[in-house]
Amino acid sequence: xxxxxxxxxxxxxxxxxxxxxxxxxxxxxxxxxxxxxxxxxxxxxxxxxxxxxxxxxxxxxxxxxxxxxxxxxxxxxxxxxxxxxxxxxxxxxxxxxxxxxxxxxxxxxxxxxxxxxxxxxxxxxxxxxxxxxxxxxxxxxxxxxxxxxxxxxxxxxxxxxxxxxxxxxxxxxxxxxxxxxxxxxxxxxxxxxxxxxxxxxxxxxxxxxxxxxxx
Amino acid sequence: xxxxxxxxxxxxxxxxxxxxxxxxxxxxxxxxxxxxxxxxxxxxxxxxxxxxxxxxxxxxxxxxxxxxxxxxxxxxxxxxxxxxxxxxxxxxxxxxxxxxxxxxxxxxxxxxxxxxxxxxxxxxxxxxxxxxxxxxxxxxxxxxxxxxxxxxxxxxxxxxxxxxxxxxxxxxxxxxxxxxxxxxxxxxxxxxxxxxxxxxxxxxxxxxxxxxxxxxxxxxxxxxx
Numbered sequence: 001x002x003x004x005x006x007x008x009x010x011x012x013x014x015x016x017x018x019x020x021x022x023x024x025x026x027x028x029x030x031x032x033x034x035x036x037x038x039x040x041x042x043x044x045x046x047x048x049x050x051x052x053x054x055x056x057x058x059x060x061x062x063x064x065x066x067x068x069x070x071x072x073x074x075x076x077x078x079x080x081x082x083x084x085x086x087x088x089x090x091x092x093x094x095x096x097x098x099x100x101x102x103x104x105x106x107x108x109x110x111x112x113x114x115x116x117x118x119x120x121x122x123x124x125x126x127x128x129x130x131x132x133x134x135x136x137x138x139x140x141x142x143x144x145x146x147x148x149x150x151x152x153x154x155x156x157x158x159x160x161x162x163x164x165x166x167x168x169x170x171x172x173x174x175x176x177x178x179x180x181x182x183x184x185x186x187x188x189x190x191x192x193x194x195x196x197x198x199x200x201x202x203x204x205x206x207x208x209x210x211x212x213x214x215x
Numbered sequence: 216x217x218x219x220x221x222x223x224x225x226x227x228x229x230x231x232x233x234x235x236x237x238x239x240x241x242x243x244x245x246x247x248x249x250x251x252x253x254x255x256x257x258x259x260x261x262x263x264x265x266x267x268x269x270x271x272x273x274x275x276x277x278x279x280x281x282x283x284x285x286x287x288x289x290x291x292x293x294x295x296x297x298x299x300x301x302x303x304x305x306x307x308x309x310x311x312x313x314x315x316x317x318x319x320x321x322x323x324x325x326x327x328x329x330x331x332x333x334x335x336x337x338x339x340x341x342x343x344x345x346x347x348x349x350x351x352x353x354x355x356x357x358x359x360x361x362x363x364x365x366x367x368x369x370x371x372x373x374x375x376x377x378x379x380x381x382x383x384x385x386x387x388x389x390x391x392x393x394x395x396x397x398x399x400x401x402x403x404x405x406x407x408x409x410x411x412x413x414x415x416x417x418x419x420x421x422x423x424x425x426x427x428x429x430x431x432x433x434x435x436x437x438x439x440x
Contacts, residue, residue: 006425008259013421015263016414023411051286059286072286075293104294120295177298 047087048073048114066134066203067097070113079106082172084119084188088195091116096195098167098202100182102130107167107184109192117191122176122183124165130180132204135160137196144168149179156189160202167192167202266414 043050048071051059059065073085094112101107102123109117124130137158144157144166154168167182169189176183182204184192284292408416 005255008255009421009425012259012263013418016266016418016421019263019266020411020414020418023409023414049289055284055286062285062287064287064290069286072289077293079293079295081295101290101294103297104290105296105298106290106294108290118293123298174295 044074046074047089064101064205065099068113069110069115072108072115073118075118079118079120081120081174082185084117084185086117086188086191088114088116096197096200098192098196098200100167100202100204102132102204102206107182109195111195116195117188119184119188120172122170122172122178122181124180125177128178128180130178130182130204131161131165132206135165135202135204137198137200137202138162140193140196140198142193154181155186156193158193158196158202262417266410266417 050071051069056065056068059069073087075085079085088111091114092112096109096111099108099110100121100123102121105121105123107117107119107121108115137160139157139159141157141159142155144154146152146154148164154166154170157166157168159166165180165182167184167189169186170178170181170183172183172185
């Protein structure tokens, strides 16, 4: 009986040690980005949901996406204004592109087809609408101050158009709108600034449909 | 009649009481052993499994609920919804928390300002640079800035850099401000230890308990009663 207890305790200890070793990454874990089954079904693990071909085709048909996406982040709940999620663990290096959805007020950053960050955005008010379409990043300015709007600070600016529309850090709160820019939480803007480089594409989508996207 | 029946039954029970009691005790003990071992097994198997599940190692490869949804639905789930109140409020205000340099607020010392005439009357005339004696008390210039390094050099030239023109000696200026210290961003360790840390700690506790138990048992074996 006592020997049994000792053996059981030893087993528990070993299991715990193994769990500890796993969690501290002594043991090599399978890379989720590489172990992705390119099948008919999507699947999800702790961090991300891998899209199936069908989901991808559907999203393209709806005009939600114009390029391949392999996985998106699991966001446990509805995000509030100012919230963001960032996780690029195990995501390989690769081309970066940014998807901005004005209707649902969500920005998504993709690297090598995997979403690495998402946040709630602010966008242009009805008087000063944010344009939609695909824009390459023209310039990156870390500590930008607005020339047009009263020297307002725009940290981590990614300039999209010649007339000044850009993605920059701002105080994302309910009931706010911008003069056409896309405002993201400042910490998110910092991470995005580190990821994005000049020439990376930003796709601004509205849910008006593919025709709108093409324009 | 019923009394007789009960009495006879009790008599039988009394007769065979020893064996029955022993059997009952044995069965009770067996049941207790089974229950205890089941509980122990549940604990021993459940604890590491719980840890493992907490760490997310038991992820089934099955498609979850989320993987059946469309991309649009997934995006809608996380979104705060469509904008309802779209005002052109000024987000580009000057009090953007991040952009402002972070400095500790210093306590404000309010000193009543002396009237200008009075200050002009008591302020010493601006000394000519050539006439300054070597032993001139440096503090006589008052709040004016003194170029550092010169007092130690054994006299010489005292240069008041903020001297008002014409030797008027205006109101006492603010004390020299130290340059703002930019706070170095430090990596804040997470408040909750990682699961690995937890597991190691639990393992340590287990080992400690085991060793104590062992030691007590061996001690008991050695100590003569």
